[in-house]
Amino acid sequence: MIRQSTEIRQEQIKSAVLDIIFTDGLKNLSTRNLAKRIGMSEGAIFRHFTSKQEIILAIIKDVKREFIGSLRMIANSKKTPESRLKSLLCATVKYLTDNKGITMLLFSEATSNNDTILKASLQEIFNTQKKLVSKIILDGIASGQWDENIPVENIAMLYMGIPVSLNIELVLSYGEFHADNFCSKMMILMLKLLNK
Amino acid sequence: MIRQSTEIRQEQIKSAVLDIIFTDGLKNLSTRNLAKRIGMSEGAIFRHFTSKQEIILAIIKDVKREFIGSLRMIANSKKTPESRLKSLLCATVKYLTDNKGITMLLFSEATSNNDTILKASLQEIFNTQKKLVSKIILDGIASGQWDENIPVENIAMLYMGIPVSLNIELVLSYGEFHADNFCSKMMILMLKLLNK
DNA sequence: CATATAAGTAAGTATTTGCTTGCAAATATA
């Protein structure tokens, strides 16, 4: 195989990991399989990552930077709480449907290994989203638009159920679940909960 | 080891599977590990189940009978829709917190293997719950108590997010998540969605 | 009591796993 820089190979490897997980399941994510899918030797993989575990951690790092990073931007923008909440929800739905392998990776790997680092990462990703939602809701209450008596924590928890159950639908329906206007529909429900 | 009937051994084995998954993760669910936890030889396991896969399927069968069965009873009872919905929700929360290993098993195993039979079983479990919720909501609308303009399907989807995100909390918090009145709190939110 | 069956074990099996080794060739740097 033609020589490539570590940077390029690392991206290829990470991408192949997600591909394999989505098409064949986590159990078939062996370094042998991974090498075959890319078309390189198994040994070459270990030139670019020191271990299989390190590949997973690199992917999670990407998620934190790309996905959680963009959610933070949305939550902290200058728009109205309602607009921010909708953007947050729709961005989440889009990310999940566009990156189906990632969530399968996160959940399966975290629960498969009972790995402390992985679990902590997943917890951070989960909790950050919840905090961003809580913050937006509190802003909406402070601005007088939303009901001040609503239990913010509980609504944030209920909110988190949206991406999570979407995930399950995606996994179970072999990616065929088509979420037309899914985020708009869910947003209508959220507003009914939040309004006075 | 003292001799026991297949019936007793099968229960022991299934129970040990859930125990291992919850404490050590799915990856450590080997037949070797399983035998060690029960205190029997590895070969003996294969006296009572023909394969490891068959153990998983037996557990899923249990879930369908015990858990889904009881939810059906609740949904079809003579009580008011509100009372039935609350019972359904609380029974689900209780089952999940009491059987933490089961949901980890279902999701991890289904996504790990990309196994058709497992996925179909999980899908059935998921969809049955959604249908029961939809049915109760429709009853509540028919009785005039709940808003006839609510999007039943979407609310059922949002409802499913409750047990699912509870699951994630349980997995990530190493079982320490304490859900005091969790179902009551969520029920309050559901009612705000359903009421006129 | 005799015998068939069910439940147990220790020690295998072949296969798969993550990862290493020894060496070749491409590329960067002096």
Added chain:
DNA sequence: TATATTTGCAAGCAAATACTTACTTATATG
């Protein structure tokens, strides 16, 4: 151009995997 570093590969490693085999012992049944 000479040398050092990086990227590649084929082959091999020990450990783990699900499951089998050959044989023993307990229990139920005629």
